[in-house]
Amino acid sequence: MDNILNFISTNQQIIYIVILMIFVGIEVIGHVPSVLHTPLMSGANAIHGVVVIGAIIVMGKANTDNYLALILGFLAVVLGTINVVGGFVVTDRMLEMFKKKPQPPKAT
Amino acid sequence: MGEHLLTVCYLIGSVAFILGLKMLSHPAAARKGNLVAAFGMVVAIAGTIFLYRDGETGQRLHNYTWIFSGLLIGGVVGILSAKKVKMTSMPEMVSLFNGMGGACAALISLVEFNHLSKELGEGTVKVASIQPTVLIIALGLIIGSVSFAGSLIAWGKLNGKVKDYSFTGQNILNLIFLAIALCAAVYLVIDPAQHFLLYIILLLSLLYGVLFVMPIGGADMPVVISLLNSFTGVAAACGGFLYDNKVMLTGGILVGAAGTLLTILMCKAMNRSLTNVLVGSFGGSNKSGVSIETKSQGVYKEISITDAAMVMNYANKVLIVPGYGLAVAQAQHICHELEKILEEKGVEVKYAIHPVAGRMPGHMNVLLAEADVNYEKLLEMEVANDEFKTTDVVLILGANDVVNPAAKNDPTSPIFGMPILEVENAKTVIVNKRSMKPGYAGIENDLFFQPKTAMLFGDAKKVLQNLCAEIKAV
Known part of the structure; x- marks a missing residue:
């Protein structure tokens, strides 16, 4: 207790x-209107890529002779970065489709 | 100085995430919101690389070559895959990216645990002092691996590489796996020296992730991806606990909470409960789907391109119902063309958009927006259902489950209760499909056998091209 x-x-x-x-x-x-469900999911997906910071810390703290930690950490940095960068770029491409509308009359 | 600056960086990052998410949920500000969040991410990452100091030893990070090459490789792969992916495959891509985030969280847990168990072996730390850390490591590992394995299966399902698969007692077996993993985690916390338990947890979590998504039908994939997305958020937050890192914590929890709500909103759009999806009853009721499939198909009527063109040419109002078939055929541009041709002939043309048409909520809106279709022509489900009564021709382009009357009439149907577009209220229904094969939910559609329905078989793009040519010629 x-x-x-x-x-x-x-x-x-x-x-x-x-x-x-x-x-x-x-x-x-x-x-959020249902139109934006997919882009929003994608954007949130990119934001949780913040986990890459943890990977960077793991990597940066690892001893230079600890190859297991270095390799796993390196993999984590690569995967996390793909998550962040890919996530934001895909979201941007999805939202690009919406930009031409001058005043989208969305209420829901 | 450096540490205080880092705190400011993380503060900027956290605020940018919240603002970005807020802006992402408004159509007008969405794109800017994405950029705001991305900016916050850059600040937080750059701050970590250059300003981070270990809390106890005060040491700076090293291994910069490794870090930067990792960032470079990840960045290039991320940009290329995100830029090259086709509009129709974006949902899969999101799932794949999500899985990588989960894998990243799981890897962090693995490395940190190894680090801890080495310290424990050397006797530099006491068991009691690391127990909370071990708990968080185990949680991060479980959630991260489930998210990773689940996302990969969801990705495979969306691009058709993985088929639905279920067996009796699967749900129970799943729960047993999860329960063993959790028990192992608890035992590991009590006795952190048993480091082999970590690998058992890893294995079971991966297995659970696979089996958890395996039986769930394709129509539920958006919901599953959204859920796994919020899982990864929580896994990232575990990392935040581990390093007492506020930006990871806020970002992770934010996505965890928002993702969970988004999942529930998506379920609501399909009028199903989250538990219903989670237990996998959609796929679980596959057997009843099969039995309906084997039922005799009844008689359907075909219509020629010329006749279809004629009917539409002389209609007053045409409503187009787009579905996944339109996305697969990449027919959005020619669809817009048809709309323009018909309008020149004085026909009123609008689109009826079901919230979950296609493979992802909002899929159709994105697709039609790409073809420059006017936003105001896209009717949401409720509005469209009022308009069908006054509509002469409904043209269904590769949509199936979202117009299936079984959702209203047949309580035994797996999609019973899902709100649908009530196209049968219109005078004529023309259905463009590639074949009589059932849609994603794997169930027969009575609509096709109704007397007012006519089938127009073929690839959506080709059919629309021919339709355009015919209508022009009239």
């Missing part, structure tokens, strides 16, 4: 962030 309470109070900042972010995430896309 003490352990759990201790954990909560030492990590309270993070716990606050998690709770608030859950609400922000839900609130922010609450009124």
Whole structure:
């Protein structure tokens, strides 16, 4: 019990962030029209590519003789970067299709 | 100084993600929103590379050659594959990218655990002090691998390489796999020295990911990808916990929450519950789909191009219902051409868009927008359903399940309850399909056998080209 309470109070900042972010995430896309479901999914897909930062940290901390860590970390950086870069470019290409409309009358 | 600057970088990144996501959900601002999020990402990544210092040792990152070559390779592959992919295959691409994000999270967990278990072996850390870290590592590994394996299967399904596959008791077996993986994770937290457990967790999670997506039918793939997308978000957030990294945490949780809501919204568009999709009842009811398939097909009527052209030429109002067939045939431009020709002849032409027509919600809107079809001509389902009553000709281009009356009339149908376009209210229905084969849900469509329906077989692009020529000639 003490352990759990201790954990909560030492990590309270993070716990606050998690709770608030859950609400922000839900609130922010609450009124999305169905037309934008696919681009939005794709955009969110690119954003979670932020995991590549973790890969960079793993890579940057690995000892130069620890080949397992280097190889796995390298793979992680490559995959994460594909996720980020590919994700944003594909989303942009999807949204390119919408740009010509001067005033899209979307209400839903 | 550097560390404080990094905090600012992460702050900018987090705010950019929130703003970007917000803008992405409004048609007018969507494209800018994507750029805002991308900008935030660049700031956060660049900040990490140049300013990061380890919390305990204060060391800077090294291995820059490895990092930059990884970024370079990933960047080039990402840009090329995203630029080259065809409009119709974009959904698959998103799934593939998502899987890579999941794999990235799983790899991070693997490396970090190895690191920890080495420290544990040397006795530099105490078991109690690393238990929370191990928990997060295990969670990141499970979620990341499920997302990776699931996304690959979803990708394979969307491009037709993987067929639906299910067997009795599959759901139970899936749950057992997941339960064992979770138990192993708990045991690993209690005794982190048992490092072989990590590989069992990895294996089971990958297996679970495969089996979880395998039985779910193609019509549900968008929902599954959206769900896996939010999984990867949570996996990224685990990384944020691990490194006490705020931008990973906010970005990951943001996508996790928004992705979950988006998944639910997509389910709502199909009038199904998330659990219904998750348990895989769509694919699970495959057997009933098969039995309907073997039923006699009844009699259908064919119509020639000339007759179809005639009917449409003399109609007052034509509604076009696009579906996946249009996307596959890349017929959106010629479809717009037909619309223009008909309008010159004084025919009112509009499009009826089902929210889940095609392979992804919004698929048809994107496709028609590419062909410069006026936004105002695209009717959403409710509006279109009111208009069918006053419509002379409905032209269905490669859509099937979204116009299947079984969704309204047949409670045993796997798509029962899904809102559909009520095309049978129009005077005439012309259906363009390549063959009588059932659509993605694998079920027969009674619409094709109704007396007012006429079939116009052939590839959508060819048929539309011929139609245009005929109507011009009238």
